[in-house]
Amino acid sequence: MSEPRPKFRREPATQRKEALIQAALGLIAEQGIGGATVRAIAQRADVTQGLIRHYFSSKEDLIAAAYEYHMDRMTELTAAPVADPEVTARQRLGTFVAAGLTSPVMDTRSVTLWASFISSLRYDNNMRAMHQRTYYNFRNRLEVLIADALAEAGRPASEGELRRMAIAGNAVIDGLWMEGGALPDAFETGELARIGLQSVGAITGLELDRTAVEQTDRNLPTKEEGEP
Amino acid sequence: MSEPRPKFRREPATQRKEALIQAALGLIAEQGIGGATVRAIAQRADVTQGLIRHYFSSKEDLIAAAYEYHMDRMTELTAAPVADPEVTARQRLGTFVAAGLTSPVMDTRSVTLWASFISSLRYDNNMRAMHQRTYYNFRNRLEVLIADALAEAGRPASEGELRRMAIAGNAVIDGLWMEGGALPDAFETGELARIGLQSVGAITGLELDRTAVEQTDRNLPTKEEGEP
DNA sequence: GCTGTAATTATACACTTGCATAATTACTCG
DNA sequence: CGAGTAATTATGCAAGTGTATAATTACAGC
Known part of the structure; x- marks a missing residue:
């Protein structure tokens, strides 16, 4: 009758792992850590739940991998625009600051995800070690830029x-990034990036204001609202 | 035979509510939001689980109340030392900054708790409203101090x-507070308060360094450690 | 084409979850 | 002292939890 369509496909391990990680991140962002159940993750990744245990030794293991994935991707996104060596060191610093305070690095989803992971620092040594690593990774990059x-x-x-x-x-x-992610309607487009540049400028004694905002100011939702 | 010792005591409502809130906060801080089950909360508050539903319309309700309690207490702790009107406005600002970056405001427990709540902002309108309120409450106090x-x-x-x-x-x-709470061993005693004073000083153009550290520098665990 | 093997699904299990409801019990007020 | 009432406990339940294990099935190499 009908040709026997395969009931599932075998995918390469890295691809499946990434799909599971993405599914977990999506659920955590949307429904918090409690929303990321094995069944929900599996369903979102179009897979049955048994497969999770095939690629990760436990659910906790998957969550940790998701955290690492997310944090590394965020530092990478912040650091990427700085690659150009043609440009002044002062401009590179400004670009770095502005990139961290503009979409897609600064958005509700990222902040929510990050908070979910931070909340587990107290009781999860694995997470704490990973947090330490990603924190120093980001800070050291910033330090180099400032030094230059x-x-x-x-x-x-x-x-x-x-x-x-x-x-x-x-x-x-970090502070501005959090505030912008937690209350996206409380600030004008580009406002936090501008404030970030001024502040880091004041702290280092460098003039950063007019270095990099224009390049990264696009693609933020246009919203403004006064505070109560 | 033995005198019939009462099997339980009737406590005033506010007291019981507070006990339940404290129990919830303790569990969230120690084991994350997932650790705060009705049974665990009840046990920690020395009560059976039915009582939770008698004082709060749902578990979610209790958690929200706990968040409000925690955040209000933290702003209060930060703002309290500023009450003295005898003192310079500059000194009051310095005291405020330093208080927020010293124990007991800045510690792992508080940061973990805060992160747990932030992570629910995305899907919980109630929490979001509460976060907005506490955020502006803190920021407006700071703004007044800076203006003065x-x-x-x-x-x-x-x-x-x-x-x-x-x-x-x-x-x-916020940023320093978080870092200090997340990686308490990464900074020397009082270091973050000092950095906070210098930074807010640089941002406002005021000299805050020698205003307030000495007063609040005590009662932090004495730990230092270099970063990798 | 056949076969071995690893990827994937299917099923089951023991345990926990939040909540509802009924049964007790301490304390207040007359 | 005796009853009424609200605080508190006791019990039960249906749904969901992570994980272990067995049964399938797609695909690579011969």
């Missing part, structure tokens, strides 16, 4: 000063 | 500038 920009301006900074500036700059970016 | 300090220094700022400074200052505090 300061050297370029003829005012090289000491190790301690660099550390302090990197910690503070990272905090501003 | 600037006026005192003879450099009053425009509405727009104040808004920007408050957003940025709030971001620094």
Whole structure:
């Protein structure tokens, strides 16, 4: 009668793993960590639940992999626009700051995801180790950019000063990123990126305002709203 | 024979509610949102699970109440040391910043709790409304302090500038607070408070360094560790 | 084409979840 | 002291949880 259509397809391991990770991330973002049940993840990845255990030793394992995936992708997205070596060190720093405070890095989904993972730091050593890694990865990149920009301006900074500036700059970016993701309607388009540039500028003593906003200011939803 | 010892005690409603909230907060902090089951909460509050439904219309309701409780208590703890009107506006600002970056406001438990709640912003309107309220509550307090300090220094700022400074200052505090709570061993005692003062100082153009650290520098665990 | 093997599905299980409902019990007020 | 009432406990339930195990089935290599 009808040709015997295969009931399922065998996919390469990396592809299946990624599909499962994406499904988990989507569910966590939309419904919180509690929404990411094995059955829901499997359904969203178009697969039966048994397969999860075939690729990950446990559900916890899958969640950890998803966290790593998400965080690495975010630092990568922030750092990518900085690749161009033709450009001033000051401009590279500005681009980095602005990229971290603009879509797609700064959005509700990313912030929600990140918060879900942070909340497990207290009781999950694996997650804590991963957080530490991704945190230093981001901060060290920022520190290098600051060091270069300061050297370029003829005012090289000491190790301690660099550390302090990197910690503070990272905090501003993180804080603004969170606020923008948590309350997307509370700020005008590009406002947080501008504030980020001014603030990191003030902290480092560099003029960053007019370096990079224009390049990354597009593709944010156009919303403005006064606060109560 | 033995005197008939009562099998339970009737407690005032507010007390029982608070006990349940505390139990929920403890569980969320220690085991994440998933650890806060009705049974676990009840057990921790020395009560049977039915009582939860007697005081809260649902578990979700209790969790929301716990969030409100926690956030209000944290802003209160940050704002309390500022009450003294004898003191310079600049000093009050410094005290505020330092208090938010010192124990007990800045600690792993608080950060973990906060993250658990933030992660539900995407799908829970109630939580989102509450987050908005607590966010503006904190930021507006900061804005007033900045405005006063600037006026005192003879450099009053425009509405727009104040808004920007408050957003940025709030971001620094939040960002440092988070980092300190997430990786408590990565910073020296008082380091983050110092960085916070310098940063908010740089953002507002005020000298805050030597204003308030000494007063709030105590009671942090003494740990230092270099980063990888 | 056949076959071995690993990917995938199917099924089952023991346990936990939030909530509803009924049965107790402590305390208040007369 | 005796009853009424609301706080509290006790019990039950249907649905959902993660995981283990067995049964299928697609596909690569001969």
